[in-house]
Amino acid sequence: MWFQLTEEERMIQKTARDFARKDLAAVVEEANENGIFQDEIYKKLGELGFLGMTVPEKYGGVDFGYFCLILALEEISRVCASTAVVLSVQNSLVNGILMKSGSEELRAKYLPRLVTGEILGAYALTESEAGSDVAAIRTSAARKGDEYILNGTKIFISTGDKAGVIFVIARTDPDDRSGGLSAFLVEPGFPGFSIGKTEHKMGLNASTTVELVFEDCRVPAGNMVGEEGKGMRIAFEGLDGGRIGIGAQSLGIAQAALDEAVLFARERKQFNTRILDFQSTRWKIADMAMNIDAARLLVYRAAKLRDQGLPCPKEAAMAKLFASQTANRAVYDSMQIHGGVGYTKEFRIERLFRDARVMEIYEGTSEIQRLVISRKIIKEYEQMFPA
Amino acid sequence: MKIIVLLKRVPDTETKILINQEGTGIKEDGIKYVINPYDEYAIEEGLKLKEKLGGDSKVTVVCMGVEEATENIRTALAMGVDDAVHIVDPALEKAGPFSAAAVLAKVIGEEGFDIIFCGKQAVDDDMAQVQSILGEFLDIPQVNIVSVFELAEDGKKALLSRRIEGGDERMETSLPVIISCDKGLNEPRYASLPGIMKAKKKEIRRKNLADLGFDEVPGKGRSRILKWLPLSKGGECRMIVAEEKADAVRELVQLLREESKVI
Incomplete structure (x- = not known):
């Protein structure tokens, strides 16, 4: 420790x-x-x-x-x-x-x-019919000589239009739902690759989120990552690290929300008193700070485990879930402390509020994190107390 | 060319400083310490000069400071400085500018130097004396509060500019020289991650007073700080706001009579 x-x-x-x-x-x-x-x-x-x-x-x-x-x-x-x-x-x-x-x-x-x-990198897994349900991926990859031919559309891909290399999960076996997925690295210059529509998001507006279209896109066989059929495992292993990252990103938003809350409450006066001196404000600040610290410890633990090469899907899911919820609670309370001006674009909390929302959605929704955590917990109990 | 940069560890400029109860120093709890911001300009100027000259030019940081100053020295190494001397001795903790300059002169004399860069002052005690006393000890020219530095083509002179009231003062000096750096001289670089990685392997030579051949703090007792006092609090200001001027005046008169009892 x-x-x-x-x-x-x-x-x-x-x-x-x-x-x-x-x-x-x-x-x-x-x-x-x-x-x-x-x-x-x-x-x-x-x-x-x-x-x-x-x-x-x-x-x-x-x-x-x-x-x-x-x-x-x-x-x-x-x-x-x-x-x-x-x-x-x-x-x-x-x-x-x-x-x-x-x-x-x-x-x-x-x-x-x-x-x-x-060059920058992107990660393309989500499709219109496949997000939380990864095994529903339909983008196909068919072997043809030294190449794989990819067909399909990926959506909500962060940095997809700016990336020099994109990690893509596609289906190499139509009959094997979860064992039929493989991973590829695709360059935007490969024939048959194009960028589709750009999403207009609620927040995170200095990052881009786009649709990627593969129309007989030719990918050298050497650009397959790992073995054929191992795509799901590879994608998930990456996600553990990704989730810890979203946990840290959520921490940053939550901390910024607390920063803004305290600085604002120190200046703002009502009834001739700094609103920082009202108990209702102080309780919010205490709760925010406590939750941020708890989230930070969860994120730190998951990252330390990963650095030690230990499996940490449960810990990563807990870190991501708790930190993203903490961020959303923190921006909510911080905006409440700001009052009316917090709802205007004049104050930073308005952007933080919008940026925070997706933390509970992308790289595994809060519901999926709970699924990961509960599955692991139930399995641990089954091992300790076999039925 | 051998380039020396002086570094001092100081409280972060964002930290609110409070005097301790005994008046012997500041309250240390919760204070973050950083490289003196003006010293960052000195580091950057040293690195720029080294990069320009190439070859076997070398930048050495010399820091007199507490044990924890290694972290700040390590940051300078991560910015690109080649090696460092850390003078650490409990006896030096309350050393004044004369003592500091005498110790630094000894180290720098041993290290050898062509040019010395330092900050124009440390933002903790704002004495701005060490560089001048050090210049005297080393018997070299000193130019203070420099905002433009350029080495002459022959490498034997430096061309400098100082910001003065209403204009700039252009100067020329021979080498070796000690130059104290002002804001605006350059934009200090960050300690990059590859830099932080390399800094692990760079040498910090630790020296105490005995290593430098001093039996006691040189110039001990030449100056002494008697007491540190907090700033006296200013009076509170109250705004009188009223729609009609006459109402405001009436309220003011009433306050002066009844509350302040001055009329």
Whole structure:
């Protein structure tokens, strides 16, 4: 057990915090208001090493691991949750999966460019009929000589239109529901690939979310990740890391909501008293801070387990679920403390409120997290007390 | 070229400073410590000069400070500084500028130097004296509060600019020289993650007073801080708001008479 960050962890956290408060804060309002994807910010994040935090030096990364990644994600998300989406997808999903399941050839081909930010990564699983139910994926991949031919449409893909490489799950066997899925890395330049419509989202507006269309899209057989038929397992393993990332992103939003609440309540006066001095405000602040700390510990634990190479689907699900709920509760209470002005675009809490909502939806809804947790718990009981 | 950068660990400028009850220092709880912001300009200028010169140029940080200052030194190393000397000795904890300069002069003399960059002042005690005393000890020119620095083509002179009231003062100086850096000189870089990784392997040479050949703190007792006092609180301001001016005046007069009892 440990409750102190190491010198190195504090340094990483400080660089992330300084970058977020200076470079990111300078562009964040306009980027979110007008839906501008900040290419420059990702170049800088790449230069600073934040796009290769789970990648060994051999491929140009810094390999500080998931725990340091979530320290960085929280700081970035505290200023701009949209930026944290790109950072999280790239580090935990794309790079993480390549390191865990990718061939040496694929790693050498993509990782050095991913870690510098020369290209960004995306993760494409969701379809109109398949989200929580992954086994319902219909996008097909048929082997033809040295290639696989992909057909289908993926939706809600973060950074899909900006990515230089996209992790895609497609069906290689129509008869095997869950064992018939395989994973591929697709470049936007592959013939038959195109970008469909762009979603106009409620929040996270400085990140892009698009539809990807595969029409006889030709993917070299060497771009399959892992073995044929192992797509579901590979996708899920990546998701554990992804969920810890969303937990950290939620923490950043929750912390920002608390920051805004305290700073606002200190200035705002009613009945000739700072509203910070009203008990109703103080109770909200205490509850927010307590829940944020509890969420942080859950996120920290999951990340530490992952860094130790231990399986952590339950812990990752708990971290994601609790942190995302905490974020939503925190933005709700913070807006309540703000009162009317909090409902206007003049105040940051309005954006935080919108950004927080999706934390309970993407990378596994809260309901799916509960399913993962309860399944694991029931299994543990069955082992302890066999029927 | 051998480039020396001086570094001091100071309370974060965002931290609210409170004086302790005994008046002997500040309340340390909950205070975060950072590299003195002006020293960050010094680090950046040292690194820029090294990058420009290439070859075997080297940037060495010299820091006199408590044990925990290693974290700040490590940050400088992560920014790209090559190595560091950390002077740490409990006897130096309350050392004034004269003592600090004498110790630094000894270290820097041993290390060798062509140019020394430091902050124009440390934001904790705002003395802004060490660089000048150090310049005297080393018997080299000193230029303070520099906002533009350029090495002359021959590498033997430096061209500098200082922001003064209403304009800039252009100067030229021979090397070696000590330069204290002002805001605006450059934009300090972040400690990048690859930098943080490399910093682990860089050397921090620790020295205490005995290692430097001092029996006691040099210049001990030359200056002494008697007491630290908190700022006296200003009076509270109350706004009188009324729709009609006459009502406001009436209220003011009433307050002055009945509450303040001054009329």
